[in-house]
Amino acid sequence: xxxxxxxxxxxxxxxxxxxxxxxxxxxxxxxxxxxxxxxxxxxxxxxxxxxxxxxxxxxxxxxxxxxxxxxxxxxxxxxxxxxxxxxxxxxxxxxxxxxxxxxxxxxxxxxxxxxxxxxxxxxxxxxxxxxxxxxxxxxxxxxxxxxxxxxxxxxxxxxxxxxxxxxxxxxxxxxxxxxxxxxxxxxxxxxxxxxxxxxxxxxxxxxxxxxxxxxxxxxxxxxxxxxxxxxxxxxxxxxxxxxxxxxxxxxxxxxxxxxxxxxxxxxxxxxxxxxxxxxxxxxxxxxxxxxxxxxxxxxxxxxxxxxxxxxxxxxxxxxxxxxxxxxxxxxxxxxxxxxxxxxxxxxxxxxxxxxxxxxxxxxxxxxxxxxxxxxxxxxxxxxxxxxxxxxxxxxxxxxxxxxxxxxxxxxxxxxxxxxxxxxxxxxxxxxxxxxxxxxxxxxxxxxxxxxxxx
Numbered sequence: 001x002x003x004x005x006x007x008x009x010x011x012x013x014x015x016x017x018x019x020x021x022x023x024x025x026x027x028x029x030x031x032x033x034x035x036x037x038x039x040x041x042x043x044x045x046x047x048x049x050x051x052x053x054x055x056x057x058x059x060x061x062x063x064x065x066x067x068x069x070x071x072x073x074x075x076x077x078x079x080x081x082x083x084x085x086x087x088x089x090x091x092x093x094x095x096x097x098x099x100x101x102x103x104x105x106x107x108x109x110x111x112x113x114x115x116x117x118x119x120x121x122x123x124x125x126x127x128x129x130x131x132x133x134x135x136x137x138x139x140x141x142x143x144x145x146x147x148x149x150x151x152x153x154x155x156x157x158x159x160x161x162x163x164x165x166x167x168x169x170x171x172x173x174x175x176x177x178x179x180x181x182x183x184x185x186x187x188x189x190x191x192x193x194x195x196x197x198x199x200x201x202x203x204x205x206x207x208x209x210x211x212x213x214x215x216x217x218x219x220x221x222x223x224x225x226x227x228x229x230x231x232x233x234x235x236x237x238x239x240x241x242x243x244x245x246x247x248x249x250x251x252x253x254x255x256x257x258x259x260x261x262x263x264x265x266x267x268x269x270x271x272x273x274x275x276x277x278x279x280x281x282x283x284x285x286x287x288x289x290x291x292x293x294x295x296x297x298x299x300x301x302x303x304x305x306x307x308x309x310x311x312x313x314x315x316x317x318x319x320x321x322x323x324x325x326x327x328x329x330x331x332x333x334x335x336x337x338x339x340x341x342x343x344x345x346x347x348x349x350x351x352x353x354x355x356x357x358x359x360x361x362x363x364x365x366x367x368x369x370x371x372x373x374x375x376x377x378x379x380x381x382x383x384x385x386x387x388x389x390x391x392x393x394x395x396x397x398x399x400x401x402x403x404x405x406x407x408x409x410x411x412x413x414x415x416x417x418x419x420x421x422x423x424x425x426x427x428x429x430x431x432x433x434x435x436x437x438x439x440x441x442x443x444x445x446x447x448x449x450x451x452x453x454x
Contacts, residue, residue, distance in 0.1 A: 028064030110144030225408030364406030381445035
């Protein structure tokens with residue numbers, strides 16, 4: 001019994017010793033003083049008493065730099081305040097804080113380096129200094145970078161490598177778009193949950209209410225939604241079939257089992273309309289062998305169907321539905337809807353687009369596709385000027401639904417609304433027909449919807 005008690009005592013002593021060593025490593029040689037100073041400067045910063053916060057903050061910064069991330073987040077606020085009276089000293093301290101943050105709190109480095117680059121830009125640092133930090137942010141986690149810094153970083157990359165390594169430019173763009181896609185999917189999922197909660201009349205948390213008040217999701221999704229188009233515009237002159245096809249043909253043999261490379265090549269060739277070259281199908285089929293995924297099967301299904309290989313396309317369609325998430329199913333149905341739209345089969349295309357929305361209510365592109373079909377058939381559906389122009393009212397209604405479903409499409413939706421609303425019936429026409437704003441009107445033909453006169 002004595003032996004057992006002795007063993008327990010030793011273990012307890014060793015455990016206490018480990019805790020003591022861990023605490024000393026985090027809070028320095030004088031943990032009690034460090035914790036007191038932490039509390040003092042943090043409360044002062046919250047009260048915006050930055051001068052008062054400096055001394056206890058500096059004590060923590062020098063003696064227990066691992067104690068809390070607040071040493072760095074609050075420290076930046078203290079340094080910013082210092083710049084009001086000592087611009088050079090405050091700027092120097094800011095750079096030191098960022099460097100020390102990276103050393104002692106290497107978390108969320110994508111954001112840290114991105115913010116550091118933003119500060120350097122404000123200080124009119126050289127392009128090389130800014131690019132260094134943006135490059136580190138990109139390598140750490142591009143999804144944590146601001147949209148503005150992503151554009152700036154990609155601009156540097158394009159300028160630096162446009163004459164020597166176009167493949168690297170495209171790879172960088174794909175990495176950015178992948179990261180943005182992940183971020184947008186997460187935000188869209190959170191936005192959908194929040195909207196469902198609002199519709200049910202449930203009480204929102206403080207954080208959720210803040211997001212509603214600040215239009216957090218709308219602004220962030222809208223900004224992120226512009227990135228892919230913006231990056232494409234920056235390299236549009238580099239992305240031609242004359243450049244892409246030879247480049248991918250040269251690199252194909254060394255990448256026949258590289259699913260990531262094959263996927264990106266497929267997307268680039270498809271987006272730039274290079275899918276008539278035999279290399280396109282070859283790359284997709286290699287991708288399908290290298291990786292079983294809904295995405296590759298969707299490309300392969302579409303290509304087989306275009307080439308009349310219906311049985312193979314139908315088999316792939318079954319695989320897509322069996323494997324896919326609701327979003328995958330929505331993507332697949334939208335793709336089918338788009339193909340039917342291009343074939344002029346508008347009623348069937350609308351049915352597929354609506355099916356996509358059943359699987360993913362936030363799939364705003366389906367509404368936009370329906371709106372485009374409405375507008376395209378206005379002259380065919382309408383029998384007189386009023387009925388033709390009211391088709392555009394129905395089209396705008398669908399675009400507005402798209403904008404509500406997915407705020408990342410706001411910029412695109414506004415362009416369609418501006419275009420379509422320009423074809424609304426004139427007030428004199430409505431007056432002559434004995435109609436006024438708010439009256440209902442049945443849009444005929446294959447559309448068959450009742451809308452309100454604007």
